[in-house]
Each structure stands twice: as structure tokens, then as C-alpha cells.
Amino acid sequence: QKEVEQNSGPLSVPEGAIASLNCTYSDRGSQSFFWYRQYSGKSPELIMFIYSNGDKEDGRFTAQLNKASQYVSLLIRDSQPSDSATYLCAVKGSTSYGKLTFGQGTILTVHP
């Protein structure tokens, strides 16, 4: 089992819809969870982080964390074509302080 696994893509949604990106992790003691966005040919950029169970909202983005189910998700409301990118889930585990593990990424396409 991969340490961090994202739902297989690519994911295609129409403009204005909600895009749902999912991530599961294997280390039950994981502490911190991050969502990065990476446009084609560019570097990753952080869009959300979450530490506690529940929802965290920032504009059109909502991160959801369920530690019991070892599950973290990212919802993008009112999706725009400019949201088309690869979304990377990253998890800081319970050991090896400083180590960050990424999922394989989910490609999102928002079509007009």
C-alpha cells in the first residue's frame, strides 16, 4: 500500500461545478496535511493545509480531514478553467521529523 494515495484521474468537471479531490494515507499518526497545485511546467504551490479533523475553508477551496478514516479531501467550488492543474496531496508523518510524503497527483481539467 502506498503511503499517500490520491484518486486516479484525470478528473474533468464543467465550469461552475464542484471538483472533489481525494487522498488517503497509511500512517495513522500523521499530523499535517497539505494540498499543492501544480500548473503544467511550473513548480508546486501550496493552496491549503489542515491539521485538525473537520473542514477548513479558504475562498472557493475547502479541505476536509477525517483522521479516523485516514482521509483528506479538497473541494473546489465554482470551478474555473484556471483551476485546471495537477493537485498534489502531501502528508507529514508521525516519525522522521521533517519528512514530507506526496501522493502521485490528480490532474484536474475544468472545461468551459
Added chain:
Amino acid sequence: EAQVTQNPRYLITVTGKKLTVTCSQNMNHEYMSWYRQDPGLGLRQIYYSMNVEVTDKGDVPEGYKVSRKEKRNFPLILESPSPNQTSLYFCASSRSEISYEQYFGPGTRLTVT
């Protein structure tokens, strides 16, 4: 401008020829890290450094070396590159431990023939 710089941005080399990819940040960050990105595998951490003179292995350290003699610089060294090290490499830094936002460099595309 606050940034992470990497050099070179593109490099084609041959098997066994030692190379160094430089990484420098101007944000006085304590934490720095190297990743490689391969299709279908996402970003995988090679090495990280919590502060000067303190480094540790990530998930894929084999074939790589690092050093952190100064806070701002964190070079990645490939002593004897092999074709399986052909990849896109990113350096990143953050203020301290990785609960804070990591800033990524522009990437270095390395091809080993």
C-alpha cells in the same frame, strides 16, 4: 524578491560524470529539501535539512548527496549519475519545520544518457 533559485535549469549529461545542482534561498529559511518528480510517481523527497549542518534522508536518497554548510544554500550532488536519475528536480525551503508553507524553486530537468 523572495525566491528559491536553482541552477542549472536544464542539464544533459552522461553516465558517471559527477554533477552538482545548486539551490539557494534568500528568505532566511531554516528548512530546505530536495525532491524528484517522475510521471505517475508524484514528488518524492530525496533529502532534507532542518538547519545548517543537519541533514536527513527522505524516501529516495540512494545515489545522491547533500551538504548544508550555509543557511541559504543546499546543493544536490550526484557523484556518479545513472540514467534512472533522469528526472525533474525541485528544491524547496520553509521558515522552519514543514508545518509552514514550502516555497519551491523553478525546477531542474536532468537527463542522464
